[in-house]
Amino acid sequence: MSSSDSIPGLPPGPAPRATIADVAREAGVHASTVSRALNPATRGMVTEGVAQRVAEAAERLGWRPSALAAGLRTRKSRTIGILVPDLVNPIFPPILHAVETLLAGQGYATLMANTANDPAREALLIERMATHLVDGLMLASAAAGTGALDLCARFGIPAVLINRRMPAGCGATSAVTNDDHGGIGLAVAHLLALGHRRIAHLAGPEGISTAMDRLSGFRDALAAQGLDPDAAPILHAGAYTAAAGQAAMAALLAGPRFTAVAVANDMLCLGTYDALAAAGLRVAADVSVTGFNDMPFVDRICPALTTVRIQHAAMGRQAAEILLAEMADPALPRRDIRLVPELVCRASTAPPNPDAPCP
Amino acid sequence: MSSSDSIPGLPPGPAPRATIADVAREAGVHASTVSRALNPATRGMVTEGVAQRVAEAAERLGWRPSALAAGLRTRKSRTIGILVPDLVNPIFPPILHAVETLLAGQGYATLMANTANDPAREALLIERMATHLVDGLMLASAAAGTGALDLCARFGIPAVLINRRMPAGCGATSAVTNDDHGGIGLAVAHLLALGHRRIAHLAGPEGISTAMDRLSGFRDALAAQGLDPDAAPILHAGAYTAAAGQAAMAALLAGPRFTAVAVANDMLCLGTYDALAAAGLRVAADVSVTGFNDMPFVDRICPALTTVRIQHAAMGRQAAEILLAEMADPALPRRDIRLVPELVCRASTAPPNPDAPCP
DNA sequence: TTGCTTTCTGCAATCGATTGCACATTTCCC
DNA sequence: GGGAAATGTGCAATCGATTGCAGAAAGCAA
Numbered sequence: 001m002s003s004s005d006s007i008p009g010l011p012p013g014p015a016p017r018a019t020i021a022d023v024a025r026e027a028g029v030h031a032s033t034v035s036r037a038l039n040p041a042t043r044g045m046v047t048e049g050v051a052q053r054v055a056e057a058a059e060r061l062g063w064r065p066s067a068l069a070a071g072l073r074t075r076k077s078r079t080i081g082i083l084v085p086d087l088v089n090p091i092f093p094p095i096l097h098a099v100e101t102l103l104a105g106q107g108y109a110t111l112m113a114n115t116a117n118d119p120a121r122e123a124l125l126i127e128r129m130a131t132h133l134v135d136g137l138m139l140a141s142a143a144a145g146t147g148a149l150d151l152c153a154r155f156g157i158p159a160v161l162i163n164r165r166m167p168a169g170c171g172a173t174s175a176v177t178n179d180d181h182g183g184i185g186l187a188v189a190h191l192l193a194l195g196h197r198r199i200a201h202l203a204g205p206e207g208i209s210t211a212m213d214r215l216s217g218f219r220d221a222l223a224a225q226g227l228d229p230d231a232a233p234i235l236h237a238g239a240y241t242a243a244a245g246q247a248a249m250a251a252l253l254a255g256p257r258f259t260a261v262a263v264a265n266d267m268l269c270l271g272t273y274d275a276l277a278a279a280g281l282r283v284a285a286d287v288s289v290t291g292f293n294d295m296p297f298v299d300r301i302c303p304a305l306t307t308v309r310i311q312h313a314a315m316g317r318q319a320a321e322i323l324l325a326e327m328a329d330p331a332l333p334r335r336d337i338r339l340v341p342e343l344v345c346r347a348s349t350a351p352p353n354p355d356a357p358c359p
Numbered sequence: 360m361s362s363s364d365s366i367p368g369l370p371p372g373p374a375p376r377a378t379i380a381d382v383a384r385e386a387g388v389h390a391s392t393v394s395r396a397l398n399p400a401t402r403g404m405v406t407e408g409v410a411q412r413v414a415e416a417a418e419r420l421g422w423r424p425s426a427l428a429a430g431l432r433t434r435k436s437r438t439i440g441i442l443v444p445d446l447v448n449p450i451f452p453p454i455l456h457a458v459e460t461l462l463a464g465q466g467y468a469t470l471m472a473n474t475a476n477d478p479a480r481e482a483l484l485i486e487r488m489a490t491h492l493v494d495g496l497m498l499a500s501a502a503a504g505t506g507a508l509d510l511c512a513r514f515g516i517p518a519v520l521i522n523r524r525m526p527a528g529c530g531a532t533s534a535v536t537n538d539d540h541g542g543i544g545l546a547v548a549h550l551l552a553l554g555h556r557r558i559a560h561l562a563g564p565e566g567i568s569t570a571m572d573r574l575s576g577f578r579d580a581l582a583a584q585g586l587d588p589d590a591a592p593i594l595h596a597g598a599y600t601a602a603a604g605q606a607a608m609a610a611l612l613a614g615p616r617f618t619a620v621a622v623a624n625d626m627l628c629l630g631t632y633d634a635l636a637a638a639g640l641r642v643a644a645d646v647s648v649t650g651f652n653d654m655p656f657v658d659r660i661c662p663a664l665t666t667v668r669i670q671h672a673a674m675g676r677q678a679a680e681i682l683l684a685e686m687a688d689p690a691l692p693r694r695d696i697r698l699v700p701e702l703v704c705r706a707s708t709a710p711p712n713p714d715a716p717c718p
Numbered sequence: 719t720t721g722c723t724t725t726c727t728g729c730a731a732t733c734g735a736t737t738g739c740a741c742a743t744t745t746c747c748c
Numbered sequence: 749g750g751g752a753a754a755t756g757t758g759c760a761a762t763c764g765a766t767t768g769c770a771g772a773a774a775g776c777a778a
Contacts, residue, residue, distance in 0.1 A: 069734030428764030
C-alpha cells in the first residue's frame with residue numbers, strides 16, 4: 001500500500017526525484033521546452049499539444065520542481081522570513097497566522113524565527129535568512145539601536161515592520177503598526193470618565209516603539225484634560241512579560257497613591273493583577289486596570305480585562321500585502337500604516353473607591 | 360551611515376553579493392580552495408596560511424554562502440519544516456518555540472506552516488515543503504486518513520510526529536506524544552477521590568489520537584474503579600475549539616445528569632465554562648471540570664482550571680532531536696516517546712454538590 | 719641525487735531549472 | 749508562388765557552491 005515499498009533488486013530508499021531532463025526525455029522534447037510548458041507564465045510560448053504531452057510526462061514521472069535549482073537561477077527563493085520577538089506572547093500567533101495564510105496563498109513559504117528580544121540573535125537570524133535567500137523579511141522585533149534594517153539593506157532584502165516601528169528618522173521602511181498614541185488615549189479617557197484623577201502608567205520596555213508611543217499618548221491624554229502628566233506615577237517594565245509587570249507594579253505601589261493604572265500591554269497586566277493581589281488590593285474595586293492588545297484569553301481572566309483591542313489579523317495581512325507589493329516594485333513609496341484600535345470595556349475598571357485600603 | 364548609500368556613477372541598489380569566485384580572485388586561489396577553506400568540515404584540507412587569507416578575503420568582500428547553491432549540489436537545504444494544525448491554539452507556540460530554538464542552534468532554519476486541520480491543505484503544504492527540499496519534517500497535525508506520511512515517504516522526507524500519533528499500524532514513524540491514556544486517568548482519579556460518581560467525558564474530534572487515547576483512558580479509569588463506562592455520558596466535540604466545546608457541552612447537559620466532566624482539552628474547557636454559565640450552573644460548585652494540556656493562561660481564567668499538564672517544551676525538543684538523529688542515520692530504529700503528564704489541581708473541581716440545580 | 723610518499727591545490731563536472739539567442743517552421747500577404 | 753513576418757523549439761550558457769580526480773610541490777628515506 002505504502003509508496004515506499006522497495007522494488008526487489010533495486011537499492012532501497014525512495015526513487016531519485018525526476019528532473020526536468022527526465023521529463024524532457026519522456027515527452028520527446030528539449031528540457032527548455034519542458035521548463036516553458038510547466039511554468040504557467042511561459043506556458044503560452046509552447047504549442048497546446050506539446051504542453052499537454054509534457055504535463056502528462058511530468059505527472060507520470062511524479063516530477064516536482066526544485067525550488068533550489070530554480071531559485072539559484074532566478075535569484076528568488078519564494079520564501080519569506082518573519083522574525084518575532086517572543087513567540088509565546090499570544091498576540092503574535094494571530095499575526096503570524098494571518099501572514100502565513102496570505103503568503104501561502106501566493107505560493108510563498110514562511111521561514112519563522114524567534115529573536116527572544118535579543119539583538120545579537122536577531123542579527124544572526126537575519127544573516128541566516130539572507131543565506132537562505134529569502135525574498136522578503138517581516139520584522140515584528142524592531143527596537144531602537146539594533147542594526148536589523150541596516151542588515152536587510154546590506155543584503156538587499158526588502159523588509160516591512162509589524163507592530164513595532166523604528167524610531168523616527170531611521171531610514172525608510174514600510175511599517176504596519178497600531179495607533180498606539182491614540183489607543184492608550186482611549187483607555188485614559190475611559191478612566192477619566194469613570195472619575196479617576198490619579199492615574200498611573202505602567203510603561204513598556206524603553207527603546208520599543210509601542211512603549212514610547214503609549215507613554216507619550218498617556219501623557220498627552222492627561223494633559224488634554226488639564227491634568228499634569230508630570231504628576232502621574234510612571235514606571236517602565238523591563239520586558240513585556242508577566243514577571244516584569246509584577247515587579248514594576250509592585251514598585252509603583254510603593255510610590256504615590258493612584259486609583260487607576262493604564263498598563264502598556266496585556267502581558268504586563270497579568271503581573272499587575274498578581275502584584276495587586278499581593279498588596280491586598282482588588283482589581284476594579286480598589287484599583288482600575290486597563291491593558292493594551294486584547295490578546296487572546298484576557299476576556300476570560302479574573303476579572304475580565306478592559307483593554308485596547310488591536311487588529312491582529314489585519315496587521316499581518318496588510319504587512320504581507322505591502323511586502324509583496326514592494327518586492328514586485330521596489331520603487332513603490334514606503335508606507336506607514338496605523339491601524340485604529342478600539343476600547344473593549346470589561347470588568348477590570350470601575351469608578352474610584354474612596355475607601356480603598358492603602359497598601 | 361547606512362550601507363545602502365549608492366555610489367554616484369554606479370547603478371543604484373545593493374551591491375551584488377560576492378560569490379566564492381570573487382573571494383578566490385581576491386585571495387589569489389582557486390574557487391574550490393575557497394570552498395574548502397570556508398567549510399569547517401573541510402578546513403583541514405587546506406594550509407593554515409591559505410585558510411587565513413581566504414577568510415580575510417571573504418570578510419573583506421562581505422561574502423555570504425548561498426544556501427541555494429550549496430543545497431543544489433549537496434541536496435540538503437538545512438531547512439526543517441513544521442506543520443501545526445492550529446497556530447492560534449496556545450499549546451503550539453511553546454512547542455514551536457522549543458523546536459525552533461533547538462534547530463536554530465544546529466544551524467537549521469524552520470519553515471512553519473499552518474494546516475488549519477485541513478487534510479487537503481496539509482497535502483499541499485507538504486508538497487511545497489518538498490519543493491523547498493526540506494531536510495526533515497515535523498508533523499503536529501497527524502490525523503487518521505490523511506496521506507501525510509505517505510507523501511513524506513514518496514518524497515523521501517524524514518518525518519517525526521509531535522503531540523498526535525497515527526493510528527496503530529500506519530507505518531513506522533517516530534513520534535513524541537503524551538501519555539494521553541494515563542493522563543486523563545489522573546483527572547478521573549482526582550474526580551473520583553472528590554466523591555464524584557457520575558462523570559461525563561467531553562471528547563475531542565474523532566480520528567485524532569489525542570481524542571481517542573483520552574477517551575479510552577477515561578473509560579478504563581472508570582472501569583478500574585468498578586464503574587460502568589457505558590453508563591457515562593460521552594460526546595465528541597467537532598473540533599478542538601471553544602465554540603465546539605460550548606456546543607458539545609450544551610448537548611451533554613441536555614442528557615442524563617452528571618456532577619463532573621473530564622474534558623479532553625483546555626480549549627474545549629473554555630466553551631464548557633460558557634455552556635455551564637448559560638445553563639445557570641457554576642463551575643466547581645455545581646459541576647466540576649477538568650481539562651488537558653495546561654495551556655498558557657488557564658491558570659488565570661475564572662475559576663482557575665484543574666488540568667493535566669503536558670511537557671510542551673520537552674516535546675518539541677525531543678522531537679527535534681530525534682528528527683536530526685534520524686536524518687543523520689536513517690537506519691536508526693523508530694521511537695515512540697510518551698511523555699508523562701501530571702495533574703495540576705486548581706479551582707475548577709470540588710466535591711459533588713447534592714443541591715446543584717438541575718439544568 | 720633519485721624515488722616514493724604525503725599534502726595541498728587546481729581543474730572541471732555537477733546539481734536542476736531558466737532564458738537569450740538562433741534556427742526552423744509555418745503563416746500570411748501581395 | 750516568393751518573400752516577409754510570426755511562431756515554436758532547440759542549443760548552450762548561467763546561477764554559486766561542492767567534490768572526485770589529477771597533478772604539483774614538498775618531505776623523507778635510501
